[in-house]
Amino acid sequence: xxxxxxxxxxxxxxxxxxxxxxxxxxxxxxxxxxxxxxxxxxxxxxxxxxxxxxxxxxxxxxxxxxxxxxxxxxxxxxxxxxxxxxxxxxxxxxxxxxxxxxxxxxxxxxxxxxxxxxxxxxxxxxxxxxxxxxxxxxxxxxxxxxxxxxxxxxxxxxxxxxxxxxxxxxxxxxxxxxxxxxxxxxxxxxxxxxxxxxxxxxxxxxxxxxxxxxxxxxxxxxxxxxxxxxxxxxxxxxxxxxxxxxxxxxxxxxxxxxxxxxxxxxxxxxxxxxxxxxxxxxxxxxxxxxxxxxxxxxxxxxxxxxxxxxxxxxxxxxxxxxxxxxxxxxxxxxxxxxxxxxxxxxxxxxxxxxxxxxxxxxxxxxxxxxxxxxxxxxxxxxxxxxxxxxxxxxxxxxxxxxxxxxxxx
Amino acid sequence: xxxxxxxxxxxxxxxxxxxxxxxxxxxxxxxxxxxxxxxxxxxxxxxxxxxxxxxxxxxxxxxxxxxxxxxxxxxxxxxxxxxxxxxxxxxxxxxxxxxxxxxxxxxxxxxxxxxxxxxxxxxxxxxxxxxxxxxxxxxxxxxxxxxxxxxxxxxxxxxxxxxxxxxxxxxxxxxxxxxxxxxxxxxxxxxxxxxxxxxxxxxxxxxxxxxxxxxxxxxxxxxxxxxxxxxxxxxxxxxxxxxxxxxxxxxxxxxxxxxxxxxxxxxxxxxxxxxxxxxxxxxxxxxxxxxxxxxxxxxxxxxxxxxxxxxxxxxxxxxxxxxxxxxxxxxxxxxxxxxxxxxxxxxxxxxxxxxxxxxxxxxxxxxxxxxxxxxxxxxxxxxxxxxxxxxxxxxxxxxxxxxxxxxxx
DNA sequence: GATTAATAATTCAATTCGATTTATTTATTG
DNA sequence: CAATAAATAAATCGAATTGAATTATTAATC
Numbered sequence: 001x002x003x004x005x006x007x008x009x010x011x012x013x014x015x016x017x018x019x020x021x022x023x024x025x026x027x028x029x030x031x032x033x034x035x036x037x038x039x040x041x042x043x044x045x046x047x048x049x050x051x052x053x054x055x056x057x058x059x060x061x062x063x064x065x066x067x068x069x070x071x072x073x074x075x076x077x078x079x080x081x082x083x084x085x086x087x088x089x090x091x092x093x094x095x096x097x098x099x100x101x102x103x104x105x106x107x108x109x110x111x112x113x114x115x116x117x118x119x120x121x122x123x124x125x126x127x128x129x130x131x132x133x134x135x136x137x138x139x140x141x142x143x144x145x146x147x148x149x150x151x152x153x154x155x156x157x158x159x160x161x162x163x164x165x166x167x168x169x170x171x172x173x174x175x176x177x178x179x180x181x182x183x184x185x186x187x188x189x190x191x192x193x194x195x196x197x198x199x200x201x202x203x204x205x206x207x208x209x210x211x212x213x214x215x216x217x218x219x220x221x222x223x224x225x226x227x228x229x230x231x232x233x234x235x236x237x238x239x240x241x242x243x244x245x246x247x248x249x250x251x252x253x254x255x256x257x258x259x260x261x262x263x264x265x266x267x268x269x270x271x272x273x274x275x276x277x278x279x280x281x282x283x284x285x286x287x288x289x290x291x292x293x294x295x296x297x298x299x300x301x302x303x304x305x306x307x308x309x310x311x312x313x314x315x316x317x318x319x320x321x322x323x324x325x326x327x328x329x330x331x332x333x334x335x336x337x338x339x340x341x342x343x344x345x346x347x348x349x350x351x352x353x354x355x356x357x358x359x360x361x362x363x364x365x366x367x368x369x370x371x372x373x374x375x376x377x378x379x380x381x382x383x384x385x386x387x388x389x390x391x392x393x394x395x396x397x398x399x400x401x402x403x404x405x406x407x408x409x
Numbered sequence: 410x411x412x413x414x415x416x417x418x419x420x421x422x423x424x425x426x427x428x429x430x431x432x433x434x435x436x437x438x439x440x441x442x443x444x445x446x447x448x449x450x451x452x453x454x455x456x457x458x459x460x461x462x463x464x465x466x467x468x469x470x471x472x473x474x475x476x477x478x479x480x481x482x483x484x485x486x487x488x489x490x491x492x493x494x495x496x497x498x499x500x501x502x503x504x505x506x507x508x509x510x511x512x513x514x515x516x517x518x519x520x521x522x523x524x525x526x527x528x529x530x531x532x533x534x535x536x537x538x539x540x541x542x543x544x545x546x547x548x549x550x551x552x553x554x555x556x557x558x559x560x561x562x563x564x565x566x567x568x569x570x571x572x573x574x575x576x577x578x579x580x581x582x583x584x585x586x587x588x589x590x591x592x593x594x595x596x597x598x599x600x601x602x603x604x605x606x607x608x609x610x611x612x613x614x615x616x617x618x619x620x621x622x623x624x625x626x627x628x629x630x631x632x633x634x635x636x637x638x639x640x641x642x643x644x645x646x647x648x649x650x651x652x653x654x655x656x657x658x659x660x661x662x663x664x665x666x667x668x669x670x671x672x673x674x675x676x677x678x679x680x681x682x683x684x685x686x687x688x689x690x691x692x693x694x695x696x697x698x699x700x701x702x703x704x705x706x707x708x709x710x711x712x713x714x715x716x717x718x719x720x721x722x723x724x725x726x727x728x729x730x731x732x733x734x735x736x737x738x739x740x741x742x743x744x745x746x747x748x749x750x751x752x753x754x755x756x757x758x759x760x761x762x763x764x765x766x767x768x769x770x771x772x773x774x775x776x777x778x779x780x781x782x783x784x785x786x787x788x789x790x791x792x793x794x795x796x797x798x799x800x801x802x803x804x805x806x807x808x809x810x811x812x813x814x815x816x817x818x
Numbered sequence: 819g820a821t822t823a824a825t826a827a828t829t830c831a832a833t834t835c836g837a838t839t840t841a842t843t844t845a846t847t848g
Numbered sequence: 849c850a851a852t853a854a855a856t857a858a859a860t861c862g863a864a865t866t867g868a869a870t871t872a873t874t875a876a877t878c
Contacts, residue, residue: 015450015634018656018808020464021440023864024836027431034430041424048854055429055815060837062856085853086845225424228662243743247427252744253637254779262777263741274774329738332672334652335661365683368671370663399427406464432837433863457827469864471829494826495872
């Protein structure tokens with residue numbers, strides 16, 4: 001005996017057990033979600049097609065889809081004729097089957113949206129503020145929710161799956177950058193936002209980081225289906241992001257996976273700074289102000305942007321150089337198939353940021369790096385509120401491998 | 410209707426479907442692996458304990474464990490008395506139930522080890538060379554395997570689960586660093602190493618990156634059970650690594666997850682270089698040579714190292730400064746619970762590298778970073794060959810959530 | 819010290835439930 | 849009409865669960 005690897009085995013006390021066992025009930029729940037996600041991704045699919053794509057037997061798929069149709073989640077389309085054999089019946093999601101509410105809390109505004117089962121935004125309410133405060137925000141939850149509910153029939157209201165909230169980490173930080181009095185922002189410290197909202201909303205409430213939520217939206221409704229894994233970056237007031245692995249959202253142990261803000265990068269002058277100092281709309285605001293340009297159009301709406309000229313180009317170049325370093329760093333840890341970039345700006349800005357980032361990456365040392373594809377997000381500046389609204393879908397309808405395992409503890 | 414997220418939905422053609430459906434047979438296979446991994450992690454556990462930890466019913470656990478005992482994989486220990494109720498029967502892995510073979514291919518030597526079911530290294534053969542070449546290496550596979558087999562009874566040989574190979578990516582690269590003629594190294598380009606070994610070995614052959622394999626060893630036999638996720642770094646001839654997420658090895662789409670070698674870091678003079686230029690034993694070799702010290706003891710055996718004084722300290726400081734940057738960068742992408750550092754050096758060097766890395770991290774800007782714990786690996790310099798031998802265990806006995814899903818395509 | 823209650827581990831038997839297998843029907847092309 | 853493909857009904861299979869019973873032990877009480 002030369003060496004015993006088992007002798008390194010630790011004391012039982014602090015060992016962390018993996019997730020729990022599986023059983024049939026959970027298999028069924030998982031397979032139902034899988035079937036729905038296949039229909040969702042392809043728009044519409046026949047039972048036979050689902051059987052082929054899932055590897056499940058045709059009979060199993062028949063039983064599952066019949067149940068989903070009976071629940072009203074799936075609806076049958078016109079039988080497709082013109083091929084050998086019995087005509088196939090394409091099945092698609094019933095857009096009216098499930099509604100969900102999504103809220104985005106930003107540093108200048110908050111939105112609540114009503115989304116249908118296929119990602120259509122049916123209604124939206126918004127409020128703006130110089131900086132977010134707990135009291136007014138919770139009032140907005142009550143009033144906004146009431147307004148959205150008023151537009152729905154009782155039958156429709158009964159089909160609301162939940163209320164998802166997309167908010168930045170530590171809202172009270174960055175007070176100075178937001179231009180808010182620190183004393184006011186400190187009011188946030190005592191607030192359990194999820195609990196306070198849950199007290200005011202008669203649906204299941206889910207709170208998630210805003211950029212992670214946007215990533216979720218991109219996964220379901222955007223470019224997600226094209227890549228098995230990707231890093232998602234959303235440039236808002238500050239930069240944030242999310243991680244998708246094996247076609248599923250990976251939030252990480254503390255929920256901060258993809259929160260690339262603190263990533264160290266080298267700035268224009270070679271100094272090392274955190275990514276969020278460069279890739280943020282606040283920085284653009286400051287650049288505009290220095291150039292004597294009114295920055296307020298930045299905040300009204302992404303569609304209110306105009307081409308601000310040189311300061312905008314400077315900002316894009318700096319952002320791209322920083323993002324390029326973030327791309328390389330993340331690709332050295334996880335071999336992402338793609339990095340998807342989006343933000344609270346118009347599509348034409350996004351296109352320029354992505355192009356500049358591609359160019360900046362090409363200037364770096366790529367030897368040995370498994371380079372991800374760098375692509376624009378397809379969801380756009382509303383990704384955070386759409387992502388918020390998709391959170392209830394994740395917990396109830398979208399495939400999550402944890403559905404298979406028992407929750408422990 | 411304000412905006413339709415679903416309109417971003419792509420054409421069906423290039424959509425990537427998630428993994429397939431699940432069924433009972435797979436549930437059983439998964440639960441069996443889960444039970445075994447619980448026993449493995451805790452050394453020995455009673456059926457009731459397993460039921461509690463897995464969330465499975467006592468009866469289910471009874472059935473599964475009875476079957477595993479009948480297969481000879483589990484053996485019952487002495488009933489534990491002294492507590493209220495029927496004495497519990499601790500069950501543990503039968504070390505002789507399964508053997509596996511592991512091979513490590515390095516740039517100066519290759520090892521083949523015979524490992525038992527609990528990670529004990531029963532036997533080891535080694536060959537050394539100035540640089541690795543396909544012909545001699547494959548001869549070593551044949552001769553080494555024959556030697557190891559000769560030490561086993563036919564019954565034991567029948568219980569060999571497989572042959573796992575841990576080899577660096579692109580063995581033919583870095584010829585100049587290895588001090589090998591480029592023409593000779595180019596011989597590797599045409600070689601399908603896995604296939605060539607499979608032709609010479611009568612067991613299932615698995616090929617995996619060497620650092621990823623070492624990570625696997627750390628996951629099963631080292632500090633892995635203490636952390637739900639971690640980044641693993643192994644400093645050998647060059648640096649490599651692996652990623653563990655949700656207590657499972659994550660190799661990534663291309664198998665290069667955790668391959669941090671190309672990560673850009675700032676060196677001593679502020680210049681940006683790839684991590685592998687700094688964190689490598691080759692660099693230490695060069696430093697020793699410059700200082701007029703014979704570097705050959707580096708390569709004979711990790712136990713052959715002596716304290717080389719100033720050049721070693723310089724190397725450790727540089728490595729630590731670079732690793733610290735890699736730690737921050739990776740923590741900004743995934744909120745790892747830990748970064749585990751090991752390498753092809755003695756334990757006392759590992760301790761100094763880890764301590765220096767902790768100190769270097771503390772000198773960086775940590776605002777907003779979810780800092781992982783930085784810890785020493787518990788497996789040590791043999792991690793790669795032990796990891797190689799653990800590869801067959803992963804494919805046959807260790808829990809892998811993919812066991813639940815149908816393979817598609 | 820003997821008796822009884824409580825507790826815990828284990829297992830048997832019956833039940834449930836979902837996926838698979840097998841066979842059949844339906845619809846269409848060539 | 850033969851071949852093909854989709855859809856599904858009925859029967860079967862396999863694994864987990866449920867509920868009850870068994871066994872072995874400690875703790876409390878007489």
